Amino acid sequence: MNQDITNNRSGLLAGGNWIIDQVKMIDVYPKHEQLANIFDQSQGTGGSPYNVLLDLAKMGAGFPLVGAGLVGQDRLGEYILEDCRSNGIDPAFISVSPGTSTSYTDVMTEIEGGRRTFFHNRGANATWAGEDIDFAGSNAKIFHLGYLLLLDAIDAEDSEHGTVGAALLAKARAAGFKTSIDVVSEDSERFSKIIGPALKQVDYCILNEIEASKVTGVAVRKDGQLLEDGIEEASQKLFELGVSDLVAIHFPEGSYGAKSSGEKLRQGSLSLPKDYIKGAAGAGDAFCSGVLLGIHEDWPLEKCLLTGTCAATACMSNPTCTDGLRSLEECLALADQFGIGEDKN
Numbered sequence: 001m002n003q004d005i006t007n008n009r010s011g012l013l014a015g016g017n018w019i020i021d022q023v024k025m026i027d028v029y030p031k032h033e034q035l036a037n038i039f040d041q042s043q044g045t046g047g048s049p050y051n052v053l054l055d056l057a058k059m060g061a062g063f064p065l066v067g068a069g070l071v072g073q074d075r076l077g078e079y080i081l082e083d084c085r086s087n088g089i090d091p092a093f094i095s096v097s098p099g100t101s102t103s104y105t106d107v108m109t110e111i112e113g114g115r116r117t118f119f120h121n122r123g124a125n126a127t128w129a130g131e132d133i134d135f136a137g138s139n140a141k142i143f144h145l146g147y148l149l150l151l152d153a154i155d156a157e158d159s160e161h162g163t164v165g166a167a168l169l170a171k172a173r174a175a176g177f178k179t180s181i182d183v184v185s186e187d188s189e190r191f192s193k194i195i196g197p198a199l200k201q202v203d204y205c206i207l208n209e210i211e212a213s214k215v216t217g218v219a220v221r222k223d224g225q226l227l228e229d230g231i232e233e234a235s236q237k238l239f240e241l242g243v244s245d246l247v248a249i250h251f252p253e254g255s256y257g258a259k260s261s262g263e264k265l266r267q268g269s270l271s272l273p274k275d276y277i278k279g280a281a282g283a284g285d286a287f288c289s290g291v292l293l294g295i296h297e298d299w300p301l302e303k304c305l306l307t308g309t310c311a312a313t314a315c316m317s318n319p320t321c322t323d324g325l326r327s328l329e330e331c332l333a334l335a336d337q338f339g340i341g342e343d344k345n
Helices: 005-008 047-061 075-086 122-126 164-174 192-200 208-217 228-240 285-295 301-315 328-338
Strands: 012-016 019-026 038-046 063-074 090-097 105-109 116-121 142-148 178-183 203-207 246-251 254-259 264-268
Touching: 012 047, 019 075, 019 246, 038 047, 038 105, 038 142, 047 063, 047 075, 047 142, 047 301, 063 075, 063 122, 075 090, 090 246, 142 164, 142 192, 142 246, 142 285, 164 192, 164 264, 178 192, 178 264, 178 285, 192 208, 203 208, 203 285, 208 246, 228 246, 228 254, 228 264, 246 285, 246 301, 285 301, 301 328
Parallel strands: 012 063, 012 142, 019 105, 063 090, 142 178, 178 203, 203 246
Antiparallel strands: 019 038, 105 116, 246 254, 254 264
16 A cells, blocks of 8 residues: 555544443452342443544544444444444444344442453344445544454454454455454453454554463463563564554553564553542553554654553543543643553663
8 A cells, every 4th residue: 555645544443342331330249149239330331443432532533533333223222323423423334233232231340449240242243244334435544443252243254364354354454444453351262263363464453461362372471470571472472473563462560562663662550549440441442542542643652552551541530431531631641640650661
């Protein structure tokens, strides 16, 4: 693709899971046949494209935001479409699937520490394969796809590219897009089979440390402690598996970014007071949105990682996935307010 043509593109097209989260704040996650108390309940957004696009809108991204996917013919589907429009997100490629429910997740969030447990209904998301996206008719710069491993039709086999998702990413690239992926955290052995083919069609890979370990087979923790060498090795392995431009791995202690040019950077997390975190739901998507904002605007790697860190920090001030987000200026101000804990270059 001619570089001048690529530089003239603007916007983020994000496709994948569109989910409504029902967030319940509980005192403790119970053992079988035991009781937990629900102290509060709220409704929020869920799914990679929904969260990332809303986060970018709340941060004031100055470029077009477009969604792609499927919702059900129901009240939740109507809510998602209206929520997009009211936040300046174009639902151009979000279709309504008759007779199918909109995907939803019950999110059990422990008040102490914000740990989450998810009960998920795939709904309309399970049948979305991206055929309705008109890549040729879009001038967006980046196509973001997520969550792999939670999109049945996207995760299905493809004779040419390995998976339908990989084929969709290849189609986006052929139309002039840069591509980005995110995956869901699950305890399975499917990572190499489903994520491996997609990586060959990916420019920007943004994962947490557990997902990076699952994809690459590289150990990133030992006895609960982060292995700095393991993070760097996993990053290098992701490039070897096909990522062409940037790898960003986030974890509670901070993040690590690397570019194919050889640039590497370790960003520390912010030093938050104990009572700051109200929930960790959506923090990974917020980090992703901050990094993608920086990539789109051609910011240095350091600013991309800092923006992702600050966006994730803002997200954790609220138990829902996106209600904690604020303007970019307000997000970045959190670094000055709390300071950075373990900044390692």
